[in-house]
Amino acid sequence: MKLNLDAIAAGRAVRSAKAAARAGDIAPIVADLKASGAVSLRQIAAGLNERGIPTARGGEWSAVQVQRVMNRAAIVPALFL
Template identity: 35%
Template sequence: MRLPHFRSRHFRRGAAARQERSARQAVELAPVVRDIRAARVTTYAGLAAALNARGVPTMLGRTWSPTTARRLALRIG
């Protein structure tokens, strides 16, 4: 079933807002991730554990998983 046009437009607007928030979070957390990498943490699981140990919440206020840490690391570059 195809969604009505207005719903798809709102979905795109919501997706753009989520991407913008994710980009903003990546900029804010870039120094923290650099510090963690400087401590020779090389895996996404290690990055997630370090962010959780520092008490840094994800964008949704949850704990970091290797997948969310990977997405953050890829956004930062």
């Protein structure tokens, strides 16, 4: 079965909406970690892992994943790297 372009676009929109909702859920936790003194993406990832918050796929956080979530949630990761 081959999907048409409309079906592909609809699937992409659903995935994007889920990712945006997940980023919105994680954003307050990231803000709390930053307020607690986390000054790098790695420190934020470690904080999420310490709190037992899994990634969307159930794994552990990395700095790159944190950056992507922050970008998606429109949190500017200024001074992080």
